[in-house]
Amino acid sequence: MGRSEVETRTKLIDPALHARGWTEDLIRREETAGTIEIIDGRPRRRAKGRVDYTLRVKVAPDAQPVAVGLLEAKAEDLPPTHGLEQAKCYAMSKRLNVPFVFASNGHLFVEFDRFTGLTSAPRPLTAFPGPGELQARYEQGMGFRLDDDAAKPLVTPYKTGEGFRRYYQDAAIRAVMETIAKGENRALLTLATGAGKTFIAVNLLRRIADAGQLRRALFVCDRDELRTQATAAFRAVFGADAAPVAGGEPQKNARILIATYQTLDLASDEADANFLTAHYPEDYFSHIVIDECHRSAWGKWSEVLRRNPSAVQVGLTATPREIELTERSREAITDERISADNIRHFGEPVYEYDVGQGIDDGYLAACEIIRRDIFLGDKPSNERESGLDRPDLAGKVIRDAVTGRQLSEAETRDRYSAADFEAALLLPDRVEAMARDLFAHLLTTGGPEQKTIIFCARDRHADAVAIALNNLYAEWCQREGRARADPYAFKCTAASGGADYLADLKGAARHHFIATTVDLLTTGVDVPPVRNIVFFKYVRSPIAFHQMVGRGTRIDIPSGKLMFRVYDYTNATRLFGAEFLTRFIPAREPSEPPTPPDGPGEPIIEVEGFDVRINEAGRSILARMDGKTILLSIEAYKDRLAAKLVEEAPTLDAFRSTWIDRTTRAALLSRLPDEGRSASVVRSLEQMGDFDLFDVLAELGYGQAPRTRAERADAFSYKHDEWLRGLPADVAATIRALASQFARAGTDGLENPHVFQTPEVMQAGGLNALKSAGQPAEMLRETKTRMFTV
Template sequence: MSLSERDICTKLITPAVVAAGWNLNTQLREEVTLTDGRVIVRGKLSTRGRQLRADYVLYHRANVPLAVIEAKDASHSPAAGIQQALSYAEMLDVPFVFSSNGSRFVFHDRTATTGQLEREIEMDAFPSPALLWAKYQAWKGLDSEAAQLVEQSYHAAADGKSPRYYQATAVNRAVTAVARGQNRVLLVMATGTGKTYTAFQIIWRLWKARAKKRILFLADRNILVDQTKGNDFTPFGGAMTKIANRQVDKSYEIYLALYQAVSGTTDEQNIYKQFSPDFFDLIVVDECHRGSAAEDSGWREILNYYGSATQIGMTATPRETADVSNTEYFGEPIYVYSLRQGIEDGFLAPYKVIRYDLDLDLTGYRPQAGTIDRFGHEVKDRIYVQSDVDTKVVFDPRTKLVAEKITEFLKGNDRFGKTIVFCEDTEHADRMRHELANANADLVADNHRYVVRMTGDDPSGTAELDNFIDPYSIYPVIATTSKLLTTGVDVKTCKLIVLDQRIQSMTEFKQIIGRGTRIDEEHGKRFFTIMDFKRATELFADPGFDGDPVQIFEPALGSDLEDLESGNDRGDPAAGEIEKQENSLQPRKYYIDGVEVEVLARRVQYLDEGGKLITEALSAYVKRKLRDKYLTLGNFLARWSEADRKQAVLNEVEELGIPLEALREEAPEGARYDAFDLVCHIAFDQPLLTRKERAARVRDRGPFATYSESARAVLYALLDKYADDDGVALESGKILHLKPFDQIGTPVEIIRRVFGGKDQYQAAVRELESQIYAEA
């Protein structure tokens, strides 16, 4: 009973597993870190939540996990860790789950379809590697030949990089599917989760096992091909080539190609036909939701031409419409790793949304009779709504206001934080660049590349794309764009995404949001902000935003009779020509002067603990979540008073998805109040006391008479720090490095000489905290 959990692992569980035949060096790993810990945003700063670690993971080979063991100390029952272990097993895609307190194991067998699913076994009855591997093979449907393919190892990087748990699960499922003879495979992984690295490991294992000898990697953007060849695929070395010339070299084994480079409208342009239909035995399609998703597309012809090859589609956004479908071609995804899960695990950056509603957008604009635009065109009489702004009507004051709000945010946070502004079209992107340059004239004067338009028709702007992507390059800082940066561009340090574009496509919306989801710890990027001027973020409320793909494809019958039966009246051709001529006389956009634009409403939204955007009022959300957890004020106060570290309770609150800094920002003069007071006020309707008021009440009581004079000086200095809230918690050892403590002594001297040791100092701090919250 005196053994700790670690002792039980070392002295009881590990020996039992090794005695069953498991190799300590190659088949058993302890304290396996699965997640990085969710990023918790605190105002302009952030911290990490708890990492998930499995006590043990057992492997057949280094790449095939078989079992999870969760250990508990002797004060728990043997089954106490089984639910925790089951969640880890689901993440790792393993069938065998064990929990133990050192007296016996509880064995949960996910492969069992009948009989006893979960049972207790003695410590000396732990199953052997051979037994679990045989059961695993049966569970996965692997014959001996397929099993040999699944056993093939990952590429071992010189820097020690290995797949994250979800990447390993995706790779193992893909390799297993191919080993079982499945020729169409779909993997869905959120933007920023390493699809290309996952594709590399799949190809590497199949190639090294000689199961697939000639492989084609297809993408539809040149930057994707170049990034892949120069980064993740580098280990293929001389076996790899990029198809870039009209005459292809068939001596390579790994080919990378751009759809546009190998296809065209004539046989001469269809370079892919220089290879025989059975030349490739594996094709990996990157971002398969784009061109190849449509059944009648020219790019689908390439996949059909190589129809005998195994084809693996990879996407963050499986495309599903009535006319276009990934799942109709590739089948249901064998693995899905969502944006929500990536944020929860701490591998992807969380975000907050700042939404601006502009009066002109909401109320609409109707011109007075005879209104002439800037270029002499009479403005057609109708009501122009938000969908018309910047597409049919242009108001320069509106563009200027958007630029001012973007600049206002950057000045309050990080003026050199990489920013992408999505506009309606290239002309809108140019006007936005102009207004942002004026709003940031001081920085643009230092370097004109502070803000750059990056659109497909602007070579000078697209030439800056590599600099914009490079985290070590300061400039450009702001990129205004339309479609160019929507997908396939990896801007790890992007901190702000601005939506001044109406977005109707869920696929496009998810790709745009994905531009900000990468984390770059080295450069201080853990979260990002979305600024929305055209209500695009309403798509967050759509169940399809982070749900599993649902096929809605309706195959076309292609029958002329169908058109006749549906009453498809194409109208009078002559009338159509007249309408076309009339439209050609109208300008594409009206540029209207003399219109004022104001912000009607501003709303900030945050993610809850489940990774979904909070749509209700923040105060109502906080009240509901806190009352769900603590039920009553008494329960919360009891938890607060019993905690040795008050920050631990605040961490609990933040793990509920409650942004404490946001509460402070929303409350009138919120900076004056302790987080404790804000929580009690919002959740339990308690009156607010400022930090200075709490500190004054402690001084009035004079509670530290039993302490020495120097100890009282330290405690009252700590009380002053609390009242001023300089951002350092009373419990933090860093606080003793600040003024005025340096006049009393060094931190070590204060703790040892003034208080008599660390325990006595910490007890004194806890006494100070109890006095601060005495009324509560």
């Protein structure tokens, strides 16, 4: 058997690279955060993520190295082209934003050149291009030299070093700087919520400032909370040279200004931009960063760009640039126009990093989607059904929702669409049933005290949902004999001063668990502990939908949050489309005019007496497949995993043999969908936290009845009792103690180097006992072989 991937790196590739002039300061081993898996019902992060070789060049000893190449290393006995397609996918998607991609087995290498689109034939590593050659080819392809004045920010070091940035953040910053070095002054960055867009903006402007090319910069955001967050981030790097524009103070003594559209009088088409024009003359700013650049539909706010045509203009957005419209609603058409306007002004994104990539890398929380079907009597009330007609209201109690006056059927509309529910038509039976269903889900997924955001149709709906959930929680606490953690559910809308509760939603551990909102929490605001995003409202805007889902994507280490769930009661997740990132469709006129808004005098009615039933409509997850983020049903996801598993290990015996060896097991897992995360995802989705991944996969691929870790450990002890009794007493006791460690932590626990330091194993005899019986590694391998054959 040839060297493993790790051995190939250290014993073959590293020496060959060093011989070709690639010193350690020019090689950065980019390691991702590590995939997230669920153990014993709790999420945890694997110790190691994916490692990539990034090859960099420097124009001076103290200059910032500039990444130009990616090397994908594979095991010695694989062909040199084995990792090329994966690496090309990284290059073409600009994941690392480098033009040259290499794959090697330690003896031969192949190269893909993104500039030309050509792939080389295999060549010996002794012919690997050196730093000087790649720098010259990079400069030629880019159209500038790294020692050009325009490229100075690109070679200016990070102020606080490189240790705190992630690979894609560096790639995004470089993409903007490369654009500037080419002589262009507009750039669009598309990064998933939680990926650190503010971090990118701060470090981008810091390096430009340190290069002596920043005169004055403006960072524009949409809300006071976002301005506060951004101000803290900029001041941490720029100190007093960064200041918020608020309270009529233009802060002209600072170089970095952080303002909202509202402060600049740019919040709507009716705004007059007085503050902007009165305090900041044309071309006052040398650099402008527009946060959430999709937000205002290219209305009045774009005046700030028109007044500063010479400025470097950078747009930041969390919304995919390419949204496939699934319907021709007024909101969707508006979104389409916003996306087209963004691309028309900024051009195609210079860098993109979607939520699927973030989940895959372990930087964003994994996502499970739970769909629910709601039936009003015999009629489903989701988007697949058009609503309620006047005859559907027959026999129901109908009241004016404001005065309480009972109404006749004749006083109602002929028709109420599903989007009218809880807006023009209040349905208390539906609210109660949905709240009860959601509460039951919370009880089975960790308890009711989970940070949750529920998106509601209007302010009054948010009140009703909060009341229903508080009642359910109070009843549950009484049944369980627990003290209530009040306030539990609370309305968090603009009309209710909801911003005052954001700090409690973020930080409070014993109150403010469920926020019912309309649109206050749709964008930007960081609430990392949120574990559930719930759709009780109908959503027609793809942009708004992606922003709402983004409230759950952040990982929160203090609370242990590494995954989140989307509960979809209104078919909102249809807005993910056939693919999460899909082809952009140019704006066109709708075949039918959008439905006009309700007239101002129309009464809001409340109808009681519906028999409401809620059924499961399927579970899905976001998954990376063939370089794309797509929405897959759980069954389809499992089918793909099983097919790939059997392709790699055709029989249960072959799988067992592969699993026992740490190196071959790691290689197998890395070749499964989602780069090995899929097995852990299935364990989580199927609530198999008590099972080792061996049993999860053995059942999925080969139909073997799964055993829990405890059951497998117990079976090992009695089925191999004769073998154990034939060993010295201290050796047998040590192996039995190791089996108990398997019961607690599975294969990983059994192979943990510290397992011999646990009190139970040490008391039994520990590593010394195994040494007395021969090679400890061989004894451990025999133990694993027997463990997985019971």
